[in-house]
Each structure stands twice: as C-alpha cells, then as structure tokens.
Amino acid sequence: MPTNQTSGQVSNQTVHQNREQPLIQAQNVSRQYRLGEAIISAVNDVSLEIRAGEFVALLGSSGSGKSTFLNLLAGLDRPTSGAIHVRGRNLAAIDSMELARYRRDTVGMVFQSFNLLPRMTLEENVELPLRLAEVDRGEREGRVAAATGQQSCYNWRDGLHRWPAGRAAA
Numbered sequence: 472m473p474t475n476q477t478s479g480q481v482s483n484q485t486v487h488q489n490r491e492q493p494l495i496q497a498q499n500v501s502r503q504y505r506l507g508e509a510i511i512s513a514v515n516d517v518s519l520e521i522r523a524g525e526f527v528a529l530l531g532s533s534g535s536g537k538s539t540f541l542n543l544l545a546g547l548d549r550p551t552s553g554a555i556h557v558r559g560r561n562l563a564a565i566d567s568m569e570l571a572r573y574r575r576d577t578v579g580m581v582f583q584s585f586n587l588l589p590r591m592t593l594e595e596n597v598e599l600p601l602r603l604a605e606v607d608r609g610e611r612e613g614r615v616a617a618a619t620g621q622q623s624c625y626n627w628r629d630g631l632h633r634w635p636a637g638r639a640a641a
C-alpha cells in the first residue's frame with residue numbers, strides 16, 4: 472500500500488475568459504505517479520478551459536506539475552482521473568492510434584531541450600513529422616526551408632551550430 476502522498480500546487484482552477492465554447496476543457500484532472508511505495512499527486516483535480524485564440528501561461532514553482540499537465544493536454548500521457556476534451560473529444564477515451572494522430576496533426580510542442588534525433592541533419596529532423604503526416608515531398612522542401620531559413624523567426628543555425636555534431640552546422 473502506498474504510504475506517502477505529496478500534493479502538487481496546480482489545483483482546482485477554472486478560467487472563464489469569454490463566452491465561446493472552449494477549445495480545450497480539462498475537468499477535474501489528476502495525475503498520480505507511483506514511486507515505490509509512495510504516490511505522488513503531480514496534478515491534483517485541475518479544471519481549466521481554453522478558448523480559440525487565447526494565450527495561456529501555466530505558472531508554478533518547480534515540481535508543481537506544469538509539465539505533467541502539459542503532457543496530458545498534449546496527449547503524451549493520460550490522466551489518472553478526470554477528462555480532457557479537445558474540440559469536444561475526450562482524450563482520455565480515444566485509442567492510442569487516434570491519440571498519435573492528435574499529437575501529429577493538432578498539437579505543436581516546443582520542448583525545453585530540442586529533442587533532435589542525432590543521426591539526422593537539422594533539415595531531416597524538421598522534415599520528419601511532415602513525412603509521418605505524408606506531406607508531399609515538394610511541399611515538405613518548402614516548409615523545411617521556411618522553418619530553417621532566413622524567414623524563420625528563430626535563428627536555428629546559430630542556436631544549433633553544434634547539433635547534430637558536424638551535420639547541422641553545414
């Protein structure tokens with residue numbers, strides 16, 4: 472039996488900012504991790520609504536459950552309890568193939584670290600999700616060039632001059 476219980480700081484907040492139907496709706500979402508005998512309540516009964524066009528920042532001290540909650544919204548993980556509806560569909564209830572499609576087609580993520588695959592060039596890394604989405608080669612080339620070239624709002628090449636070693640720097 473679990474003996475310890477640690478409570479995260481993200482809890483029971485509901486945001487209503489306008490009257491449109493929410494694009495994302497989290498209802499009483501909890502995520503517990505089991506660590507040996509201990510149960511860690513990383514996300515504890517969180518309710519939140521986000522409408523189209525809204526920008527939302529999730530704030531909290533280290534360990535308060537931000538990444539855990541974002542992983543749930545992004546379909547990388549499933550809640551222990553509660554429901555997450557995106558455009559009216561409950562992510563907790565869809566199968567893993569549909570969840571993969573949701574991550575591929577609907578979610579965009581910027582991770583704290585780049586999470587690039589080291590055996591591929593920068594361009595190949597950027598192209599990979601487009602290949603998985605079966606985007607035509609011609610369109611892929613244009614989109615990769617736009618994302619990695621001068622038009623990009625972020626100078627990837629400066630940021631990634633050492634990654635992957637010797638290939639992305641070309």
Ligand SMILES: Nc1ncnc2c1ncn2[C@@H]1O[C@H](COP(=O)(O)OP(=O)(O)OP(=O)(O)O)[C@@H](O)[C@H]1O
Nearest residue numbers: 504506511513531532533534535536537538539540
């Ligand atoms: N895979 C895991 N297994 C067990 N406990 C975990 C796991 N991932 C996170 N935790 C615990 O859950 C709690 C919330 O972690 P989380 O990473 O979501 O916090 P955070 O708010 O994103 O922190 P930071 O600001 O440091 O990124 C912490 O106590 C953490 O140790």
Ligand SMILES: [Mg+2]
Nearest residue numbers: 534537538539
């Ligand atoms: Mg985090």
